[in-house]
Amino acid sequence: MSAKNLHTITSPEDYQSKLSEDLERVSVTNFWAAWAEPCKEMGKVVAALAAKHENVLFLEVDAETLPDISESFEVESVPTFVVLKGHTLLGRVNGADAAELTKLVDLHSKKTTKPTSTSDKAPAPPLASVPTAEKEVTAAEPVEEKKEETxxxxxxxxxxxxxxxxxxxxxxxxxxxxxxxxxxxxxxxxxxxxxxxxxxxxxxxxxxxxxxxxxxxxxxxxxxxxxxxxxxxxxxxxxxxxxxxxxxxxxxxxxx
Structure with missing residues (x-):
């Protein structure tokens, strides 16, 4: 029997709806594919984490059946895990790294946040606007200028x-x-x-x-x-x- 906080996503609309239910809640999105053996083992890890962290929302997305969601997060391989708070990126794990995923979930599940009333919640942005780890650049990071090809x-x-x-x-x-x-x-x-x-x-x-x-x-x-x-x-x-x-x-x- 799966945990109540573990859901299989059926459409982009379903995904947006789940994320928008509580913008202060931490979520973990598991991008997987049936053909990839590492996904099967990591699926067990996700199920165990969901049972352990009832305050965290776990969402499972078939990366190839739902390419719109996968493309929004620039998922290039499976398994890939994206940790969000509402629509804000907290972290990302590429590959079957159970230890890193567990560490990331443990870290963010313990953080307490100020309760937000329903009226204070912002509407969910389109999937394409959700930030990805690769796109983040801090002020301290120099940006290398490259000559663009015509x-x-x-x-x-x-x-x-x-x-x-x-x-x-x-x-x-x-x-x-x-x-x-x-x-x-x-x-x-x-x-x-x-x-x-x-x-x-x-x-x-x-x-x-x-x-x-x-x-x-x-x-x-x-x-x-x-x-x-x-x-x-x-x-x-x-x-x-x-x-x-x-x-x-x-x-x-x-x-x-």
Whole structure:
């Protein structure tokens, strides 16, 4: 039997509603995915923490079923844990670090706050406005200025990567360690068909990640490139395998 303060989120609206019930309450959001083994063990940790800290709200979000929430917190891998007070970021744990998560929850669950009346509560901001740990910069931290690529320079670099091999996969993570379920499934299909390909980890280059969306007019990842041309994502790849277009495309560029 799960703790009363442990909830499975079903939609962005459900998530906002839960957070807005008490803006003085500390919450822990567990971003998970069914395919990731570490999530199963950390799920047990979350359940134990929920039973221990009844004053803390625990919310479980399927990172791939609810991408709007995941994108709002820039979740790149699972498990990821975000600790909030209302809509204010208190901390973040990336990965299956039970000790760090426990330490963070123990720390913030003990803090007492001044009660807030319902009339004093501010309306919930949109998900995209919730701060993420990566975006926080304190006054003491120097901000390194980098020369920005022009759109033309970025597009030239993207084209060079797309043309670097007969088959190129823009993915999250690497073939040995994919960092999202869609990338993992795409790699599995390519391996199943013994396709030799070059990969590019978009998580290591934000400019390419954002630029590629516009360049190929394709908003999601992974993106599979054959012969320098976009084939599509996982769904398109599956369809092309079933109707024979995938094999034909590989044959046309001499990749089989």
């Amino acid at each position: 759109t033309e320079e970025l597009n030239a670099r993207i084209k060079k990567i797309m043309d670097s091999d007969k088959v190129v996969l823009f993915m999250k993570g690497t073939p040995e360690a994919p960092r999202c379920g869609f990338s993992r499934q795409t790699v599995a299909i390519l391996n199943e068909h013994n396709v030799k390909y070059t990969h590019f980890d978009i998580l290591q280059d934000e400019a390419v990640r954002q630029g590629l969306k516009a360049y190929n007019d394709w908003p999601t990842f992974p993106q599979l490139i054959i012969g320098g041309e976009l084939i599509g994502g996982l769904d398109i790849l599956r369809e092309s395998v079933e109707n024979g277009e995938f094999k034909e495309a590989l044959t046309n560029v001499g990749a089989v």
